[in-house]
Amino acid sequence: MQSALAPGGEEAGRIAFLTWILFAGAGAILLVVAGSLVMAMRGPERLRQALGGERAIRLGGIVFPVVTLAILLGCGVWLMRESLALGRPAAxxxxxxxxxxxxxxxxxxxxxxxxxxxxxxxxxxxxxxxxxxxxxxxxxxxxxxxxxxxxxxxxxxxxxxxxxxxxxxxxxxxxxxxxxxxxxxxxxxxxxxxxxxxxxxxISTQAPRLGEGIARGQGLFQAAGCGACHGIRGTPAAGTIGPDLSRVGGRRFLAAATIPNSTENLVRFISRGQSVKPGNLMPEFRIFSDEELDAVAAYLSSLK
Ligand code: HEC
Ligand SMILES: [Cu+2]
Structure with a gap:
C-alpha cells in the first residue's frame, strides 16, 4: 500500500504526525469559522456586532493566521530536520x-x-x-x-x-x-x-550469478547490440544508457514497476515495448524469432 499515512519508518512517522496535526487543526478552525458565520447571521445582536467589528477581523483574520502558520512552519522544520541530512552523512x-x-x-x-x-x-x-x-x-x-x-x-x-x-x-x-x-x-x-x-x-551483486543453459540467449543479446545500452557485470555488455541488467531476473517488476517480471513479459517488453510502456526510450526489437525471444528472456531471467 503506497500511503503517507502508514509510515514504515521514523521519518515517515514524523510526516504522518504533522499531517494529523494539520487535519485536526484545520478541522477545528473550520468548525470555529462555520460557527462564527452562523452567529454573525443569526446570533444575538451584541455578538453579531462584535463579529462584524474591526477588532474581530484584526484578530481572526491577521493575528491568528500569522501566529498559527508561524508555529506550523517551525514545527515542520523541526520535525523534518533529520530528513534533510544536514549533519554528518549516514554510513x-x-x-x-x-x-x-x-x-x-x-x-x-x-x-x-x-x-x-x-x-x-x-x-x-x-x-x-x-x-x-x-x-x-x-x-x-x-x-x-x-x-x-x-x-x-x-x-x-x-x-x-x-x-x-x-x-x-x-x-x-x-x-x-x-x-x-x-x-x-x-x-x-x-x-x-x-x-x-x-x-x-x-557482496553477491559484485559478481552476479550467471544461470546455466543460457549461452544461446547470451549470444543473441550480444549479437543484437543490447549491450550498447545495457550493462551486465561479468560479461562484455557494458552499456550505460539503459538500466543495468546484472540482476534483472531477480526484480519483481520490469520497466520501472510497470509490468510483473516473467519470461513472458520480458518477451513482450523486448519485442513490443512501446505498447507496454508507450514512449519509453528503448526501441522495439522485432528482429528475433519467437524461439530467439524465449532464449533472450531465459537468459535475462537467469540473472539474479
Ligand atoms: C538504445 C538503447 C537500448 C537498446 C539498444 C536496448 N535497450 Fe533495453 N532499455 C533501454 C531503456 C532506455 C530502458 C528503460 C525503459 C523504461 O523503463 O523506461 C530499457 C529497458 C530494458 C529492460 C527492462 C529493465 C528493467 O529494469 O526493468 C529490459 C529487460 C531490456 N531493456 C532488455 C533489452 C534487450 C534484451 C535488448 C536487446 C535486444 C535491449 N534491451 C536493447 C534502452 C535500450
Ligand atoms: Cu516523472
Missing amino acids: LRIEVTGERWWWRISYPGSDGSLLADANELRIPVGREIDLVLHTADVIHSFWVPNLGGKLDMIPGRTNTLRIKADRPGIYRGQCAEYCGGAHALMALEIHAVAPDEFDAWL
Missing part, C-alpha cells in the same frame, strides 16, 4: 538518478567501486541511509510515501534524502513530478531487508 549512501522513465541506482561496492542497478532499491532495516538524488535529464521527484518525504531531482543539483525503514517490507514509490510521456509508468520499489541479508546481497 550508507546510495545514489539514485532519475532517468526518463526509470531509476538508475548505484550502491557503494566494498572496494570503493559503484555497483550499478535499477528500479528496485534494496536497503537494510534499522540503518540510516542517505539517498543521493540526481537527474540525468529533466526534473523528477523521488517519493516513497511510506518511508519519507518527497524530494525533487533537479538538473545540476544533488539533493540528499535520509530514510530509515523500521520493519522489513516492500515500499512502493512513484516519480512525483511530471517528466514527460511515460511519467505515470515511472515507479519503483524499495525492499527493506534484514541487515545481514543486505550485506550478503551487496
Whole structure:
C-alpha cells in the first residue's frame, strides 16, 4: 500500500504526525469559522456586532493566521530536520538518478567501486541511509510515501534524502513530478531487508550469478547490440544508457514497476515495448524469432 499515512519508518512517522496535526487543526478552525458565520447571521445582536467589528477581523483574520502558520512552519522544520541530512552523512549512501522513465541506482561496492542497478532499491532495516538524488535529464521527484518525504531531482543539483525503514517490507514509490510521456509508468520499489541479508546481497551483486543453459540467449543479446545500452557485470555488455541488467531476473517488476517480471513479459517488453510502456526510450526489437525471444528472456531471467 503506497500511503503517507502508514509510515514504515521514523521519518515517515514524523510526516504522518504533522499531517494529523494539520487535519485536526484545520478541522477545528473550520468548525470555529462555520460557527462564527452562523452567529454573525443569526446570533444575538451584541455578538453579531462584535463579529462584524474591526477588532474581530484584526484578530481572526491577521493575528491568528500569522501566529498559527508561524508555529506550523517551525514545527515542520523541526520535525523534518533529520530528513534533510544536514549533519554528518549516514554510513550508507546510495545514489539514485532519475532517468526518463526509470531509476538508475548505484550502491557503494566494498572496494570503493559503484555497483550499478535499477528500479528496485534494496536497503537494510534499522540503518540510516542517505539517498543521493540526481537527474540525468529533466526534473523528477523521488517519493516513497511510506518511508519519507518527497524530494525533487533537479538538473545540476544533488539533493540528499535520509530514510530509515523500521520493519522489513516492500515500499512502493512513484516519480512525483511530471517528466514527460511515460511519467505515470515511472515507479519503483524499495525492499527493506534484514541487515545481514543486505550485506550478503551487496557482496553477491559484485559478481552476479550467471544461470546455466543460457549461452544461446547470451549470444543473441550480444549479437543484437543490447549491450550498447545495457550493462551486465561479468560479461562484455557494458552499456550505460539503459538500466543495468546484472540482476534483472531477480526484480519483481520490469520497466520501472510497470509490468510483473516473467519470461513472458520480458518477451513482450523486448519485442513490443512501446505498447507496454508507450514512449519509453528503448526501441522495439522485432528482429528475433519467437524461439530467439524465449532464449533472450531465459537468459535475462537467469540473472539474479
Ligand atoms: C538504445 C538503447 C537500448 C537498446 C539498444 C536496448 N535497450 Fe533495453 N532499455 C533501454 C531503456 C532506455 C530502458 C528503460 C525503459 C523504461 O523503463 O523506461 C530499457 C529497458 C530494458 C529492460 C527492462 C529493465 C528493467 O529494469 O526493468 C529490459 C529487460 C531490456 N531493456 C532488455 C533489452 C534487450 C534484451 C535488448 C536487446 C535486444 C535491449 N534491451 C536493447 C534502452 C535500450
Ligand atoms: Cu516523472
